[in-house]
Amino acid sequence: MINGENLIPVAIPWAMVGGGRQSQIGYIHRSAALRDGVFKLVAGAFDIDAQRGHDFGVAIGVNAERCYADYKTMFAAEALRQDGIRAVSIATPNGTHFAISKAALEAGQHVVCEKPLCFTTAEAEELRALATTKNKVVGVTYGYAGHQLIEQAREMIAADELGEIRIVQMQFAHGFHNEAVEAANPATKWRVDPKMAGPSYVLGDIGTHPLYLSEVMLPQLKIQRLMCSRQSFVKSRAPLEDNAFTIMEYDNGAVGYVWSCAVNAGSMHGQKIRVIGSKASIEWWDERPNQMTFEVQGKPLQVLERGMGYLHPRALADDRIGGGHPEGLFEAWSNLYVRYAQAMAASDRGDKAALAELHYPGIEAGIEGVRWVENCVRSADAGATWVDYR
Template sequence: MINGERTIQRPMRWGMVGGGRTGQVGYKHRTGALRDGTYQLVAGAFDLDAERGRDFGTNLGVAEDRCYATYQDLIAGEKDREDGVDVVSVATPNFTHFEITKALLEAGIHVICEKPLFFTVEECEVVAKLAAEKNLIVGVTYGFTGHPLVHQMAAMVAKGMLGDIRIVDMQYTHGFNAGDDTDAGEAVKWRTNPATAGNTFVLGDIGTHLYYLSEVVLPHLKVEKLLCDRTAFIPSRAPLEDHATVLMHYDNGARGRLWVSSVDAGNMGSQKYRFVGSKASVTWSDSRPDQLIYQVQGEPEQIMHHGMPYLEDESLAADRMGALHTEGLGDSWSNIYLWIAQAIDAKMRGDEEFLKTHHYPGIEAGTEGVRWLENCVRSADAGAAWIDFE
């Protein structure tokens, strides 16, 4: 169980690029990072509007001279300070991730970057190489995968409780973009423009969460083939999609089905996962994160609750509240931040043994998300054709 006691040698001196007052995701980073004392927010280039960013940063308690106008200023100001940042989170629109991450790594600073990590697998490989050369960690904030019951599903699959995996069924849909973009805010504008979003909209924006979570639960399965059918119901968003269906064939013969949409009118953004094996299945949704439905063929359905002693150790190790007290997304994010901090801490101590078995979403997970997107686009562009997963 996680109870706030320190598990690393000292708190990370932490900075942020983006995630300013008007940003959607910034507060999730701060709730995740600041909760256990594993990170201390000491610097930032929080906003494209430098003045607003400075005002915001000082309101968060960051010293005025460490609220920078740009990420380049942040790097220049922090690089040679004795108490300079150890790690910086990048919570800016997609098109800036690669350039900012690269610059931070070159300056010797660990990075925690938003998803989708970069535009291409090639960029991911450049950064992976750079991080390895510099001996630095890159973490990726797939923030939903800290939920304890996600790790319960993974442990149950690993123990063979479901049997051989046959069916993977996933959905992440909402209706917030069901109307057109006439009065769209900044966050929708950059998400629907290929120059700022990359080669996908909802696949990258929400589909990568589904894909990474399935990798956590089913680490032994690899996608061999996929078929992606995508469309823009609001024509101004083309060539990017606001709705997509992806079928996948896994290397053990399992079949996957996934749909993502931001035009699912009336849906409030739920994620649903169902993993079906030859003996039993598990179903979990982020809208009921405390409950896992376990169905064994021929037996009454069971509902498992987080924090209960009958759960697997991997799930209990990620639990914060204990049974009876609800878990939430903040808890999941806190776990992601904690696991990345432990990776950085191990890097700093030169503890490569620890890193061999320590699990956190890192450069490989970010790369796999981008690889999956590239394959989806290739399939969709070929007329929703089956393609070999590359």
């Protein structure tokens, strides 16, 4: 249980790049990183507009001289300080992630980066090599993975409660972009511009979220080949897709399916994962994150509730308030930020055993997300044909 006691000896001095006043995702990064006292926000280059970023930094309590005009200036200036930053979170549009992550690692910073980590597997592998050389942790914010019941699913599958895994059914299918809302919304506009979004829209923006949940629940499954069909129902978004269907075959004979969609009119989030084994199935939906269904063939449906004593200790370790009181995305992200901080602290003291015990969306998850999108796009653009996963 997380109850406010220190989780690492000293809070890590931390900065943000992006996540400024008008950003969608900046606040949850700060809320998650600061909630349990594992990070201390001391600097930032919060905005593409230097003055706005400065004003915003001051307004959230950062010392004015440490609100920088851009990330390069920040890394250089912080390196000269005794009390300089040791970690940075990057919450900027996709097209900037690679350059900023690279600069941060070169400056000796631990990194938490938004997804997608970058545009190509080659770039992602370059970041991994750099992180290894510099002995730094890279976290990637697949935030839904911090929900307790995802941990419970992982433990139930490992304990063979589902039997042999046959089918993994996934979707992230919301309806918010059923029309060309990007015309009036800057945060959507860059998402459908290949220069800033990369080779895909919904595959990278949302499909990779349930994909990562499947990696947490089923760490042993490896994709062998996949087939993807993608469409731009709002024509002006072409060549980027606002809908995609991906079928995957895994190396153990199981199959998987991901529906990535931003035009599912009427749907709020629609992120679900259902894992079907030979004996039973589990299903989790991010709009009801405190419950997970467990269906054993021939028995009545069970609904597992977050925070209850019957859950696995690894799931309960993340609990903050006990069953019945709903927890949500903010707590899920906080759980991940705690693990990022613990990994950074363990890395700094060279504690390999502690590092091996921690699991969180890190550089491998970042690489896998980029690799999956690359393979989906290759298949879709070849006419929705099967492609070997590489």
